[in-house]
Amino acid sequence: MTDARWVSHSYAEARDRFLAAASGWTHRVWPHPLTGPSGEVLATDTLRLGPMTARRLLVLVSGTHGLEGPVGSAVQLGLVTRGVTLPPDLAVLIVHAINPHGFAWRRRMTEDGVDANRNFVDFSAPLPDNPHYRQHQTAIDPDHWPDVPMTALRIDPAIPTAAHAGQYSHPGGSYFGGHGPTWTNRTMRAILAAEGGVAETIALLDMHSGAGPWAATELFVAEPGASTFAAEWFPGAERFTIARSARFGDPTGVPGLLLSCLPEIFPDRRTLPMLTECGTYPGDIPLSLARREAYCGRKGLAGHPRMARWLLEAQELFCPADPSWRRYALAGVLGRIDQALAALA
Numbered sequence: 001m002t003d004a005r006w007v008s009h010s011y012a013e014a015r016d017r018f019l020a021a022a023s024g025w026t027h028r029v030w031p032h033p034l035t036g037p038s039g040e041v042l043a044t045d046t047l048r049l050g051p052m053t054a055r056r057l058l059v060l061v062s063g064t065h066g067l068e069g070p071v072g073s074a075v076q077l078g079l080v081t082r083g084v085t086l087p088p089d090l091a092v093l094i095v096h097a098i099n100p101h102g103f104a105w106r107r108r109m110t111e112d113g114v115d116a117n118r119n120f121v122d123f124s125a126p127l128p129d130n131p132h133y134r135q136h137q138t139a140i141d142p143d144h145w146p147d148v149p150m151t152a153l154r155i156d157p158a159i160p161t162a163a164h165a166g167q168y169s170h171p172g173g174s175y176f177g178g179h180g181p182t183w184t185n186r187t188m189r190a191i192l193a194a195e196g197g198v199a200e201t202i203a204l205l206d207m208h209s210g211a212g213p214w215a216a217t218e219l220f221v222a223e224p225g226a227s228t229f230a231a232e233w234f235p236g237a238e239r240f241t242i243a244r245s246a247r248f249g250d251p252t253g254v255p256g257l258l259l260s261c262l263p264e265i266f267p268d269r270r271t272l273p274m275l276t277e278c279g280t281y282p283g284d285i286p287l288s289l290a291r292r293e294a295y296c297g298r299k300g301l302a303g304h305p306r307m308a309r310w311l312l313e314a315q316e317l318f319c320p321a322d323p324s325w326r327r328y329a330l331a332g333v334l335g336r337i338d339q340a341l342a343a344l345a
């Protein structure tokens with residue numbers, strides 16, 4: 001039974017509720033150096049259900065895109081509240097708010113204006129090039145307040161694809177993947193290194209919202225190497241190969257996804273990186289937000305009343321207040337988690 005009341009109105013409320021539900025479990029704090037809009041402490045919190053000796057591990061991540069934090073956080077709270085019965089050799093690691101700054105300030109990006117879900121690339125190698133973004137840069141990231149409903153972008157359907165693929169050439173632009181690992185990236189890697197234990201099989205689910213049909217949950221499963229077990233576990237899931245280099249024009253060729261660090265950190269273990277999307281309103285909600293947020297960043301409008309008002313409104317686009325949406329969407333993600341737990345058991 002899912003409960004729409006698991007959704008919190010702010011990062012601070014979400015963290016308080018998560019910590020209250022976590023009491024009695026193994027909890028670790030990963031402090032962020034900055035504070036939230038009300039001066040509140042920012043941190044990623046991890047909660048481990050099950051022993052370090054478990055040979056199978058499921059990692060559940062929320063808030064990679066800060067403004068999408070309420071959905072993943074609610075799923076995590078729901079899971080802890082309802083309880084999980086685990087066989088002795090299976091553990092669950094809950095990673096709450098991996099981009100706490102974005103969650104607290106209601107932004108997609110990290111504190112340094114980086115899209116955390118494009119930041120997990122190899123910074124020791126040449127960065128991926130996105131010639132399509134460069135070609136359409138002024139339409140995607142114009143010098144005026146980005147229009148609604150993105151009329152300019154609809155002229156050429158290739159433009160949104162070019163934007164979503166991420167870019168490393170224009171700091172301050174939409175879907176900027178950064179020029180170095182962000183705090184979110186470094187912290188995610190440190191958490192996995194600390195909590196991987198002796199697990200031989202590790203699955204990771206990164207929870208997002210804002211794309212797809214109303215209240216529908218879609219599961220994407222990456223297949224590192226020659227793995228085929230993902231297909232056995234999730235026969236209906238959308239499968240893709242993790243992009244290690246630029247393959248723009250191919251919708252699955254997005255480099256720098258958070259989930260891609262799992263097989264990198266554990267090359268000798270069986271890994272299953274996964275991502276869920278929960279659909280809300282029609283249109284390209286994530287791109288719409290990214291363009292406006294990037295514009296405000298470029299113009300130094302962070303904290304400007306117009307941005308604050310718009311970000312508050314944008315929350316509805318990523319986590320609608322409609323109780324039936326919340327029940328249905330949360331149940332959809334929890335159902336996928338139950339599927340993963342059953343497969344790992």
Ligand SMILES: [Zn+2]
Pocket residue numbers: 065068117208209
């Ligand atoms: Zn997202």
